[in-house]
Amino acid sequence: MKQSLLGKISNKSAVVGIIGMGYVGLPLMLRFAEAGYKILGLDVDQNKINKLLAGQSYIKHIPSAAIATAVEAGLFDGTTDFSRAGEADALIICVPTPLNKYREPDLSFVLGSIDSIVPYLHSGQIISLESTTYPGTTDEELLPRVESRGLKVGKDIFLTFSPEREDPGNEKFSTRTIPKVCGGVSSACLEIGLALYGAVIDRVVSVSSTRAAEMTKLLENIHRAVNIGLVNELKIVCDAMSIDIREVIDAAATKPFGFTPYYPGPGLGGHCIPIDPFYLTWKAREYGLHTRFIELAGEINTAMPDWVVSKLMDALNERGQSLKGSKILVLGITYKKNVDDMRESPSVELMEKLQKKGAQVQYSDPHVPTFPLMREHHFDLSSVILNTETLLEYDCVLIATNHDAFDYDLIRNHSRLIVDTRGVYRDVFENVIKA
Numbered sequence: 001m002k003q004s005l006l007g008k009i010s011n012k013s014a015v016v017g018i019i020g021m022g023y024v025g026l027p028l029m030l031r032f033a034e035a036g037y038k039i040l041g042l043d044v045d046q047n048k049i050n051k052l053l054a055g056q057s058y059i060k061h062i063p064s065a066a067i068a069t070a071v072e073a074g075l076f077d078g079t080t081d082f083s084r085a086g087e088a089d090a091l092i093i094c095v096p097t098p099l100n101k102y103r104e105p106d107l108s109f110v111l112g113s114i115d116s117i118v119p120y121l122h123s124g125q126i127i128s129l130e131s132t133t134y135p136g137t138t139d140e141e142l143l144p145r146v147e148s149r150g151l152k153v154g155k156d157i158f159l160t161f162s163p164e165r166e167d168p169g170n171e172k173f174s175t176r177t178i179p180k181v182c183g184g185v186s187s188a189c190l191e192i193g194l195a196l197y198g199a200v201i202d203r204v205v206s207v208s209s210t211r212a213a214e215m216t217k218l219l220e221n222i223h224r225a226v227n228i229g230l231v232n233e234l235k236i237v238c239d240a241m242s243i244d245i246r247e248v249i250d251a252a253a254t255k256p257f258g259f260t261p262y263y264p265g266p267g268l269g270g271h272c273i274p275i276d277p278f279y280l281t282w283k284a285r286e287y288g289l290h291t292r293f294i295e296l297a298g299e300i301n302t303a304m305p306d307w308v309v310s311k312l313m314d315a316l317n318e319r320g321q322s323l324k325g326s327k328i329l330v331l332g333i334t335y336k337k338n339v340d341d342m343r344e345s346p347s348v349e350l351m352e353k354l355q356k357k358g359a360q361v362q363y364s365d366p367h368v369p370t371f372p373l374m375r376e377h378h379f380d381l382s383s384v385i386l387n388t389e390t391l392l393e394y395d396c397v398l399i400a401t402n403h404d405a406f407d408y409d410l411i412r413n414h415s416r417l418i419v420d421t422r423g424v425y426r427d428v429f430e431n432v433i434k435a
Contacts, residue, residue: 017088025094033070041078060340086120134283138210154186160193163217183213229297267346269335311435324358332401347400
């Protein structure tokens with residue numbers, strides 16, 4: 001089985017099934033199509049499938065033209081019918097792994113995906129999980145489900161974990177050029193996983209096990225979360241001492257060794273950094289361990305929106321205004337600049353906190369014309385068009401995400417008060433509060 005599957009991967013006759021056509025699955029689909037493989041996209045959302053089959057993108061930084069090219073070349077087909085998983089030689093799972101309301105791992109999307117395809121698995125397939133999760137998920141959850149069909153992993157069917165490393169909007173790196181980590185349940189699983197990803201990724205890094213691969217992704221994001229927590233705490237300290245934290249960071253970054261600059265913000269956003277560390281803290285408790293350092297960083301980062309709101313309230317108070325009843329315009333509601341990705345965006349949390357305190361909240365974001373339906377948040381709002389008249393309507397403009405598309409000169413010249421969480425107006429002090 002191994003040699004047959006390796007041969008299909010080598011001669012590009014292998015059909016690659018990708019489960020989850022989102023921020024991870026869609027770029028991966030395009031990369032396999034670009035390399036000449038046929039792809040079967042599986043997703044529970046029929047609207048997504050319909051758009052893709054029509055050659056349309058629903059993610060701003062992914063061009064429709066690339067999707068249309070794959071469709072027109074006959075390299076992409078999409079479906080919500082998971083019984084078609086049997087048509088694929090490789091099945092790659094790229095679905096969300098959020099936290100539940102108790103900040104515990106929610107594997108329902110992963111387990112739902114694997115349970116949906118198990119009845120249709122057969123000899124000669126490889127299954128690869130890319131969704132970020134705690135160490136042991138592949139061995140403890142996927143392996144027994146796959147083998148419930150009577151298939152022996154490592155002999156009849158193959159199982160790997162290869163964590164996604166997508167960075168939406170990053171123009172320096174692409175799916176092809178970002179090195180790919182891969183770990184297998186067995187040496188045969190790893191060999192096929194390396195061949196599959198090596199066919200489309202410039203560099204594939206092998207590790208000794210799926211657990212090591214799962215931990216690798218967690219370490220990457222814990223590293224960022226902890227360092228961002230550190231610099232966010234230092235921002236609060238520097239603010240009390242009337243020191244510009246960004247000036248300090250830039251100065252420290254001139255050291256050619258031993259220092260990596262991280263910058264503060266209004267909180268953490270995206271699907272990875274606010275969530276992934278808690279997958280490890282949860283799993284560590286199974287071993288009687290408490291990840292105090294990680295949890296402390298999480299506490300600091302989670303508290304940043306409250307700190308920003310307090311700075312905004314203080315700024316209004318100094319002008320004899322109360323937050324209650326004030327009109328606040330939030331600039332940028334995606335989790336990072338120049339993308340339309342709103343997952344775990346601290347901007348949305350800021351909007352909710354301001355609204356609960358009685359403020360009249362609106363937003364402006366060129367990447368989000370209308371506030372979308374979200375699982376836990378909803379505002380019946382559309383993006384405000386920025387001009388002299390609209391800016392003057394608001395008591396305060398809060399810069400939450402610093403998109404390049406904003407006209408910052410216009411904003412500065414026609415806003416009564418600006419609270420800047422992103423360091424846009426570092427050298428401006430009149431009517432600008434650094435938060």
